[in-house]
Amino acid sequence: MTQTVNGHGAVTTSGSGSTEGDPGRGAYRGPESLADVRRALRVALPEPNSKFSQDDEWCVVAQADGTWREYRFHDYDQIFRMPGLYEKIFYDVLGCDSPRFMAGLFADALADARVDAADLRALDLGAGNGIMAEELAAVGIAHSVGVDILPEAREAAERDRPGLYADYLVGDLTAIEADDSKRLAGHHLNALTVVAALGFGDIPPAAFGTAYDHIADGGWVVLTIKDAFLASEDTSGFAAMISAGMASGALEVVRRERFRHRLATDATPLVYEGIVARKRGPLA
Ligand SMILES: C[S@@+](CC[C@H](N)C(=O)[O-])C[C@H]1O[C@@H](n2cnc3c(N)ncnc32)[C@H](O)[C@@H]1O
Structure with missing residues (x-):
């Protein structure tokens, strides 16, 4: 190359x-x-x-x-x-390495908490063509359920990484169908991963909130988000939701790191926050 x-x-x-x-x-x-x-x-x-x-x-x-x-x-x-x-x-x-980085951070937190990765059942929101599920499998999390708003994402995951997801829903979690909600509940999910998919016209706070509600209490939340979306002047709604969750104790943060998500087309680094947290209660 x-x-x-x-x-x-x-x-x-x-x-x-x-x-x-x-x-x-x-x-x-x-x-x-x-x-x-x-x-x-x-x-x-x-x-x-x-x-x-x-x-x-x-x-x-x-x-x-x-x-x-x-x-x-x-x-x-x-x-x-x-x-x-x-x-x-x-x-x-553009040098993105976020799924591998976050799977590593997650594996590290699981080891500290003496939780066996094999016991986790992850909802991968904004799953795309399956790169995050591939990284989760590499650290021992074999049961992943993908959710994406695009049928093309599921088609690409099935085409390029067949057999990786136990299930893959195409839909909009801001208006989830009762059948889809039941289908997610049937997976007994205890981890949520959202990598490179929050904000920017992609996943809005309401969809993140619905996914979060499908995770068991005590479960894990693994997300990346551009640092600006967590700043006090943020208007996307993420700062209010995630920062308030941290402040109330609903989200117990166990790992939080700033990292280079990827380069922009002008070669400047795009800095994101990577967060691994335990779900201890509902988000406002
Ligand atoms: C940058 S890709 C990230 C894919 C994957 N998580 C990864 O790290 O490779 C963002 C994904 O979010 C999906 N997405 C955007 N808006 C969404 C929404 N409202 N609900 C679910 N998925 C959404 C896109 O279709 C796309 O597949």
């Missing part, structure tokens, strides 16, 4: 030049070739001196017919449709 600055100032990451495994050419053959597909994708970022809010970031991606197409980072439905593209943009180019 090479990373160069092209004549227009765009950082370009490219594969070996081989077209083998290029999903646009129909060569994608399932999870075993995901790494090859990912390597062969070609992505270019805007000029490094251009600045975008996290809501507006974009890149261009080479298509099978030789054209380049623009993708807004928050158009996850379109990104998930192309195998390997989510991983390519956020992990290979």
Whole structure:
């Protein structure tokens, strides 16, 4: 893989030049070739001196017919449709490592509390194509239930990481159907993970609250959130909900770390907070 600055100032990451495994050419053959597909994708970022809010970031991606197409980072439905593209943009180019980092922090907290990871049953909210569940499985949490608002996310998880989730619901937790609520309750969930999915037009406080309500008392809450959403001047509702939960004791924080979630397209670090907490009561 090479990373160069092209004549227009765009950082370009490219594969070996081989077209083998290029999903646009129909060569994608399932999870075993995901790494090859990912390597062969070609992505270019805007000029490094251009600045975008996290809501507006974009890149261009080479298509099978030789054209380049623009993708807004928050158009996850379109990104998930192309195998390997989510991983390519956020992990290979922009250096995201949040799921692995948070699974490690969680495993560390479980070891301190002498809780066996095998006893946990996690609701992975904003599950996307399953990277967090893969990291949970790597630390011994084998029962994960995914929830995402996009059918494309579930399709991508089933396509790229089959068998990882015990169940995967597509729906909006701000208006959860009774059947879905029953389905979640049937999993006897005692952990909630939400990584890289709170705020920014993604998961609102009300959906987080519904997921939280489906976790048993004494269960675990593992989340990442941009530091600004926990600041006193935040208007998203997360600071009020999470900070108030901490203050009231409903959320007993056992690990809290600031870390680099990933780079922005101008190469500046995006700093998030990683929190591992015990649920000790309802959130306001
Ligand atoms: C940046 S991705 C993170 C995916 C995964 N957690 C990871 O770390 O790889 C954000 C995910 O949140 C999902 N999402 C956005 N709004 C949502 C909502 N209201 N309810 C559930 N999922 C949502 C998106 O569809 C997307 O899959």
